Amino acid sequence: xxxxxxxxxxxGQPSLIAMLFFFAFISVTLGITxxxxxxxxxxxxxxxxxxxxxxxxxxxALAGDYMSAASFLGIAGLVSTTGFDGLIYSTGWxxxxxxxxxxxxxxxxxxxxxxxxxxxxxxLRQTPVRLAAALGTLATVTLYLIAQMVGAGGLIRLMFGxxxxxxxxxxxxxxxxxxxxxGMIATTWVQIVKALLLMxxxxxxxxxVLLRFxxxxxxxxxxxxxxxxxxxxxxxxxxxxxxxxISLGMALMFGTAGLPHILMRFxxxxxxxxxxxxxxxATGVIGLFYLLTFVLGFGAMVLVGPxxxxxxxxxxxxxxxxxxxxxGGTPFLGFIAAVAxxxxxxVVAGLTLSGAAALSHxxxxxxxRKGHADARExxxxxxxxxxxxxxxxxxxxITFKAQNVAFMVSLAFAIAASAxxxxxxxxxxxxxxxxxxxxxxxxxxxLLTLLLIxxxxxxxxxxxxxxxxxxxxxxPALITMPVSFLAGIAVSLILPEPSAAAGYAAxxxxxxxxxxx
Amino acid sequence: xxxLRDLDAARxxxxxxxxxxxxxxxxxxxxxxxxxxxxxxxxxxxxLTLGILLGALVIVASWILTWIYVRWAAAHYDPxxxxxxxxxxx
Numbered sequence: 088x089x090x091x092x093x094x095x096x097x098x099g100q101p102s103l104i105a106m107l108f109f110f111a112f113i114s115v116t117l118g119i120t121x122x123x124x125x126x127x128x129x130x131x132x133x134x135x136x137x138x139x140x141x142x143x144x145x146x147x148a149l150a151g152d153y154m155s156a157a158s159f160l161g162i163a164g165l166v167s168t169t170g171f172d173g174l175i176y177s178t179g180w181x182x183x184x185x186x187x188x189x190x191x192x193x194x195x196x197x198x199x200x201x202x203x204x205x206x207x208x209x210x211l212r213q214t215p216v217r218l219a220a221a222l223g224t225l226a227t228v229t230l231y232l233i234a235q236m237v238g239a240g241g242l243i244r245l246m247f248g249x250x251x252x253x254x255x256x257x258x259x260x261x262x263x264x265x266x267x268x269x270g271m272i273a274t275t276w277v278q279i280v281k282a283l284l285l286m287x288x289x290x291x292x293x294x295x296v297l298l299r300f301x302x303x304x305x306x307x308x309x310x311x312x313x314x315x316x317x318x319x320x321x322x323x324x325x326x327x328x329x330x331x332x333i334s335l336g337m338a339l340m341f342g343t344a345g346l347p348h349i350l351m352r353f354x355x356x357x358x359x360x361x362x363x364x365x366x367x368x369a370t371g372v373i374g375l376f377y378l379l380t381f382v383l384g385f386g387a388m389v390l391v392g393p394x395x396x397x398x399x400x401x402x403x404x405x406x407x408x409x410x411x412x413x414x415g416g417t418p419f420l421g422f423i424a425a426v427a428x429x430x431x432x433x434v435v436a437g438l439t440l441s442g443a444a445a446l447s448h449x450x451x452x453x454x455x456r457k458g459h460a461d462a463r464e465x466x467x468x469x470x471x472x473x474x475x476x477x478x479x480x481x482x483x484x485i486t487f488k489a490q491n492v493a494f495m496v497s498l499a500f501a502i503a504a505s506a507x508x509x510x511x512x513x514x515x516x517x518x519x520x521x522x523x524x525x526x527x528x529x530x531x532x533x534l535l536t537l538l539l540i541x542x543x544x545x546x547x548x549x550x551x552x553x554x555x556x557x558x559x560x561x562x563p564a565l566i567t568m569p570v571s572f573l574a575g576i577a578v579s580l581i582l583p584e585p586s587a588a589a590g591y592a593a594x595x596x597x598x599x600x601x602x603x604x
Numbered sequence: 605x606x607x608l609r610d611l612d613a614a615r616x617x618x619x620x621x622x623x624x625x626x627x628x629x630x631x632x633x634x635x636x637x638x639x640x641x642x643x644x645x646x647x648x649x650x651x652l653t654l655g656i657l658l659g660a661l662v663i664v665a666s667w668i669l670t671w672i673y674v675r676w677a678a679a680h681y682d683p684x685x686x687x688x689x690x691x692x693x694x
Binding site for chain 1: 634
């Protein structure tokens with residue numbers, strides 16, 4: 088069986104067309120930033136785009152925030168090299184969105200202003216809750232940022248031939264530019280442009296693949312099985328431990344509903360009905376994208392071949408770009424490379440903005456200044472926090488060069504599921520929730536997740552090279568999420584807080600009727 | 605007219621019911637992947653195994669569940685909330 092490996096690939100050589108697409112994207116998004124900067128004069132505009140984003144726009148922006156380079160390049164690569172096992176991820180990354188819709192989106196919009204800790208802190212004591220929520224937010228955002236920055240450096244080096252450090256600094260500068268000057272308005276539009284580009288690229292690529300198989304995905308899968316065995320169409324070794332799979336599933340399903348940069352987006356729409364509609368749009372777009380990864384992954388397996396894909400990058404990340412080059416030549420490769428770059432930029436911009444909101448709105452304004460900071464100061468602190476976080480992101484990206492950081496994304500989801508999500512649910516749902524309960528739940532959820540990840544095979548075996556790990560699961564959410572819920576409930580029952588319970592009726596009213604009531 | 609308490613209870617019933625359905629569908633799929641390899645190997649049509657079909661159906665089911673919620677909220681929740689909002693502004 089001779090593989091249809093492309094005789095030569097231009098991946099890694101700077102191509103004129105890739106550069107043109109790349110500069111077009113940068114020019115358009117910086118133009119948007121310039122336009123947005125003139126509309127960013129208040130904190131409400133900086134953090135929440137003045138609450139004027141429509142449901143459809145926010146749906147696309149949510150999709151843009153969520154579909155990282157890991158999902159585009161990583162999952163296509165995983166499917167192209169493992170077949171069915173990769174598809175388990177394609178489904179797993181979507182199932183958190185219905186949960187966001189059913190449980191979180193509307194109450195969050197009605198109860199908070201800029202960050203999810205606004206919701207947790209309603210009726211509870213501000214300082215301790217804000218501190219604990221900032222811990223969960225910053226842990227989630229930092230881990231997610233490291234994974235994105237390191238991935239960005241590697242991908243840009245692979246695709247444009249730029250050095251790793253230059254790539255990281257370039258991403259950092261452009262991203263800081265978006266957020267610092269254009270705030271949430273620019274970040275939202277960058278997400279929308281990126282989501283449209285990514286969907287266009289994925290749709291064209293899938294269409295080009297299917298044209299070769301009579302528009303019939305089953306014919307594509309059958310050809311994959313004919314070449315690489317029936318094993319590529321059935322579960323393989325990836326899910327050898329069912330508890331591992333369930334634990335990761337819990338992190339993905341409930342962590343999505345606790346990601347600070349996703350939650351922050353619900354404040355950009357005018358009301359809770361728009362928040363609801365925007366999740367519906369996002370679920371549609373993201374679901375379609377993951378369905379397309381079925382075709383892209385198997386398409387790359389059949390047309391490019393797993394060996395050729397691994398030869399360019401052992402992780403398989405270049406499957407989609409290689410497929411684009413094979414089917415559409417260098418111009419299409421240039422387009423896909425620019426899309427991947429846009430994807431990375433947009434995601435790090437969203438993460439940085441949500442981290443900056445935690446530093447400035449939660450920590451500076453609420454904890455240090457006890458809510459008595461004027462509008463000018465708030466905006467200034469938000470911008471200083473953005474700049475600081477952007478520089479930290481670049482430094483972390485360079486520090487973690489060549490480290491295996493893929494696990495950090497699922498770790499970020501585990502913390503979001505074990506610290507942010509339980510706190511939000513209990514604050515919205517339960518009259519008896521208290522300050523002590525909230526703090527215990529969030530701090531225990533964050534620290535226990537970090538501890539168990541350290542003791543897990545992910546770090547002990549894969550990174551430190553030990554033979555065994557003390558904790559058996561690769562992702563700790565199966566343990567840490569229930570522990571966080573139980574800690575929050577138990578501490579609230581032991582130390583009741585009458586004033587918090589008394590405030591619940593008002594919270595309930597505002598949750599349904601909105602802020603004006 | 606429905607009270608806020610009624611609407612609150614109805615929304616949580618629907619929201620929790622749909623969340624439970626999503627949990628059941630996705631973790632059911634994960635357990636099938638772990639324990640039902642034989643079953644998932646069945647060919648629905650040549651090339652399309654039950655495993656791939658069910659994986660795609662989990663995505664389609666997510667769409668349907670979100671659609672059900674949006675429809676329910678527009679038909680049963682929003683009108684009640686609007687009426688209460690008018691009431692409280694009076």
